[in-house]
Amino acid sequence: MKSMLGKRALSSFVSLFVLIVLVFFLSRLTGDPAALYLPVDASEEMRHNFREIHGLNDPLMVQFGRYMADLARLDFGDSLRKARPALDVVLEAFIWTLWLALVTMALVAVAAIVVGSIAAFHVGRPFDRFASVLSLIGASAPDFWVAIVGIVIFAVNLGWLPTSGTGTVWHWILPIAVLFIRPFGLILQVVRGAMITALGSAYVKTARAKGVRNRPIIFVHTLRNAMLPVITVIGDQAAALLNGAVVVETIFGFPGVGKLMIDSILQRDFNVILASIMVTAIAIFIMNILIDIAYALLDPRIRA
Amino acid sequence: MADHLLEVRNLSVRFHTTGGVVNAVNGISWHLDRGETLGILGESGSGKSVSAAAIMNLIDRPPGEITSGQILFDGQDLLQASEEERRRLNGKRISMIFQDPLSHLNPVYPVGWQIAETALAHGVAKAEAYARALDLIERVGIPDPKGAMRKYPHQFSGGQRQRLMIAMALVQKPDILIADEPTTALDVTVQADVLSLLEELQEETGMGLLLITHDLGVVAEACDRAVVMEGGRIVESGTPRGLYHNAQHPYTRKLLAAAPGRGEMREPESGRTPILQVRGLRKSYGGFEALKAVDFDLHAGETLAIVGESGSGKSTIARLILRLEEADAGSVKWKGEDVLTKSRRQMGGLRRQLQMVFQDPTQSLNPHMSVYDIISEAWVIHPDILPKAQWPTRVAELLEQVGLKPEHTQRYPHQFSGGQRQRIAIARALALEPDLIICDEAVSALDVSIQAQVIALLGELRDRLGIAFIFIAHDLPVVRDFADRVLVMQRGRVVEQGSVRQIFESPHEPYTQRLLAAGLDADPDVQAERRAARRQLARAIGQMADIVQ
Structure with a gap:
């Protein structure tokens, strides 16, 4: 287990480095920040000074070396836009996204597992058909459309919920509801499929021959076996949310890391782009480790 | 009531x-x-x-x-x-x-x-x-x-x-x-x-x-x-x-x-030249020694059975000879040439002469290929064997040889029963006109009556085409009917080898004796005798344990 974690950490470190290199050079292709931050009629001298202050006049390789040297001291540089340490800016936004992702995925996991398990036990019956149709709609509905329709109905027409922003619990409901739909549909399908396979397995036959009741057969015998593929997909979907639900965060004016990334790209705020990508990458790395641990906890054959 | x-x-x-x-x-x-x-x-x-x-x-x-x-x-x-x-x-x-x-x-x-x-x-x-x-x-x-x-x-x-x-x-x-x-x-x-x-x-x-x-x-x-x-x-x-x-x-x-173990036992012919010589063959997986220096010879046209319990290393021998896995040490000489030192390319030519039939034909036949494709694939890989124009006739011939019908060529494996599938696997092996076929538990998964038919088929091919067999099995009665010589394996070692008659009628090693005593015979009277012998053995072991204590 420990050596596996070590290997994981090493390979993640390598991919993180490659990611930094790519993002560092690609983001410079978006253009010159001086053109964006200075007035249109700024003189070439002013532009030159701006670049000089922010170290943008040096050759790219020198800039990169400097960035890596700072990074080694955990200095992510300052945000051009906000004139504050880039890492602070990113972490502030990331906390919002983290909560949004955690609450959404927790709800999704519970709902999908319960509904999917019951559907699998009643394969082909009305409940299963209903759940399948629901999940198909959920998995294929475009979230920007759902978000806008949700705002129109619940915020504009009915006036029950705020249209956007943060502040109260009510502000969270629409974004979570919109983010919920797609992973719910997807994970429900995976749970259902895995449960159908597990329910058809030989050890379920044994349990029935032992006189075990239906409920423990579903929730004790099969669910734990069926969870392995499900956890993989949950991790996948959680990673997508951690990356920032760009569309949803933008529509609801939610100050998360997805919105921050888009904004910083538009604003050529290179340090913030890099810092937010690293923070989310590390978060995803930690989540993958958690999934590996969950795997080992669920399946004794992996522990050995 | x-x-x-x-x-x-x-x-x-x-x-x-x-x-x-x-x-x-x-x-x-x-x-x-x-x-x-x-x-x-x-x-x-x-x-x-x-x-x-x-x-x-x-x-x-x-x-x-x-x-x-x-x-x-x-x-x-x-x-x-x-x-x-x-x-x-x-x-x-x-x-x-x-x-x-x-x-x-x-x-x-x-x-x-x-x-x-x-x-x-x-x-x-x-x-x-x-x-x-x-x-x-x-x-x-x-x-x-x-x-x-x-x-x-x-x-x-x-x-x-x-x-x-x-x-x-x-x-x-x-x-x-x-x-x-x-x-x-x-x-x-x-x-x-x-x-x-x-x-x-x-x-x-x-x-x-x-x-x-x-x-x-x-x-x-x-x-x-x-x-x-x-x-x-x-x-x-x-x-x-x-x-x-x-x-x-x-x-x-x-x-x-159909119950095996009733027929005449075969006598190995003496004075034949060995075509396969295995010396000091070893293989470990991690710390587990699967094979500990195995030696044996196989003669042309001979059937050598390898018997033993699971984990004794029988299948490992087959995989090492065919280079499906690499041996740790030892030599395998096929007609005088060392198989283990051949390059990948040389091995390709050699595989033609050495074919294998696996235990489970459902898994060893590609479900998406028709019987024609499965059998003729051998000639795609070895184009010098047969010109393409003759493929259809030869496939039909091979199918007849293994007791299937020529019109089965366009069917897929799932359209056959287990026994028929194993016949297809045998026809596939025969397509390359091999000198040696290794059967790894090739009849274990089949019903008794089907098993008897497949064994009869293999026997017929052996007599007609002079093919040598290495017959890996855990089922002793089948071995008794089919093999010339027997190699008994236990925990990676050869504990005894000899002619079928010697192994079945006067086994020297206690392990072989135990293996034979544990076998089940279809005759209730034979079985009652064996049971009595087994109990006596168990009692003797119990008494010995008491004395030791």
């Missing part, structure tokens, strides 16, 4: 499948009394397991449908009972164990809990349930019972897993134990142990035992009475002795005739 503990009357079950309605059993009747062992003997597809599934309420409806009959347990018709009533009987008064204990045990829970669960499901308090589980684990002979409680199924051997299944079934001291092919996946020595454990437990508890099996030997060893099933009907019933000596129905006679 009920006449019998369990009585199945006129039971008919059918299944609705995409291919139409399949009548699995048709009006079968049998009964079982306390303390008695009834065998249901049949080949695959005979419906021998269906009545057990009906008793345990394990038939899914749909697709299954019980169209007629009664299952009387203590006078109560189970088919009229509610789901909850039947659940209360399962595991408490009627228990069941299955063929493949690894897949029938839940992989993610400790076995102690799984055994205790049988009691927990019937309302026994937790502490009491675990105490019973511990008792039974000890009773079925698992070492370190306390530690075993916390272990998982994959940490036990196949035989131990079946013992754990038995413990699980007996927690609530049921009146009836149904055992569906309980020893089929086990080694012969382990099979004998498990059967005698079942017998001991039956003597202790007085339960009725229903043994479902395809193996005449199991019936001869363990049953008081048996019914023979074919195509969903009971064709004959009686005592094992009566069935063996006085079979009335042609199907029973056919089964008895």
Whole structure:
């Protein structure tokens, strides 16, 4: 287990480095920040000074070396836009996204597992058909459309919920509801499929021959076996949310890391782009480790 | 008052499948009394397991449908009972164990809990349930019972897993134990142990035992009475002795005739030149030594059987010779050339002469290729064997040679039965005109009557084409009928080798003797003798243990 974690950490470190290199050079292709931050009629001298202050006049390789040297001291540089340490800016936004992702995925996991398990036990019956149709709609509905329709109905027409922003619990409901739909549909399908396979397995036959009741057969015998593929997909979907639900965060004016990334790209705020990508990458790395641990906890054959 | 503990009357079950309605059993009747062992003997597809599934309420409806009959347990018709009533009987008064204990045990829970669960499901308090589980684990002979409680199924051997299944079934001291092919996946020595454990437990508890099996030997060893099933009907019933000596129905006679181990033993011809010389062959996986310096010769046109229990290294030898895996040390000389030092390209040419037939034709044939493609693929890889224009005729010839019809060429593997699929695998091997065919448990998965046909086919090919065989098997009677010489393996070593006659009639090594004594013979009288010998051996070992203490 420990050596596996070590290997994981090493390979993640390598991919993180490659990611930094790519993002560092690609983001410079978006253009010159001086053109964006200075007035249109700024003189070439002013532009030159701006670049000089922010170290943008040096050759790219020198800039990169400097960035890596700072990074080694955990200095992510300052945000051009906000004139504050880039890492602070990113972490502030990331906390919002983290909560949004955690609450959404927790709800999704519970709902999908319960509904999917019951559907699998009643394969082909009305409940299963209903759940399948629901999940198909959920998995294929475009979230920007759902978000806008949700705002129109619940915020504009009915006036029950705020249209956007943060502040109260009510502000969270629409974004979570919109983010919920797609992973719910997807994970429900995976749970259902895995449960159908597990329910058809030989050890379920044994349990029935032992006189075990239906409920423990579903929730004790099969669910734990069926969870392995499900956890993989949950991790996948959680990673997508951690990356920032760009569309949803933008529509609801939610100050998360997805919105921050888009904004910083538009604003050529290179340090913030890099810092937010690293923070989310590390978060995803930690989540993958958690999934590996969950795997080992669920399946004794992996522990050995 | 009920006449019998369990009585199945006129039971008919059918299944609705995409291919139409399949009548699995048709009006079968049998009964079982306390303390008695009834065998249901049949080949695959005979419906021998269906009545057990009906008793345990394990038939899914749909697709299954019980169209007629009664299952009387203590006078109560189970088919009229509610789901909850039947659940209360399962595991408490009627228990069941299955063929493949690894897949029938839940992989993610400790076995102690799984055994205790049988009691927990019937309302026994937790502490009491675990105490019973511990008792039974000890009773079925698992070492370190306390530690075993916390272990998982994959940490036990196949035989131990079946013992754990038995413990699980007996927690609530049921009146009836149904055992569906309980020893089929086990080694012969382990099979004998498990059967005698079942017998001991039956003597202790007085339960009725229903043994479902395809193996005449199991019936001869363990049953008081048996019914023979074919195509969903009971064709004959009686005592094992009566069935063996006085079979009335042609199907029973056919089964008895197909039982291996009856034919003339072959004598190896002397003075032939060795075509394959294996010296000092070694292979380790991690810390596990699978092969410890194996030496043997194979002569042209000879059949060498390699026998031994699982894990003895038999299949490893085959994989190393064919370079499907690389050996750690040693040499394999094929017609004087060392196979192990050949390059990949040279090996390709050599593989033509060395072919292999695997145990499970369902897995070794590509399901998306037609029979024509499967057989002719060999000529695509080795284009010098046959010009393309002749492929169709040659495929047809090969199919006829293995007893299939030329018009089968455009069919796919799933359209054939297990025995036919194995014939296709043999035709595929023959397409390259090899000098040696390695059969790795090639007939183990087949029904007895099919097995006899495939063995006859291989024998015919050997005599007609002069092909040499390495025949890897755990089934000794088959080896006795088919091989010239035998290599007995134990834990990666050759413990004894010799002619078939020498190994079967005067084995020198205790291990070989034990292997032979553990084999099950279809003749109940032979089996009774072997049982007595086995018990004497066990008593002697017990006395020796006492003296040592």
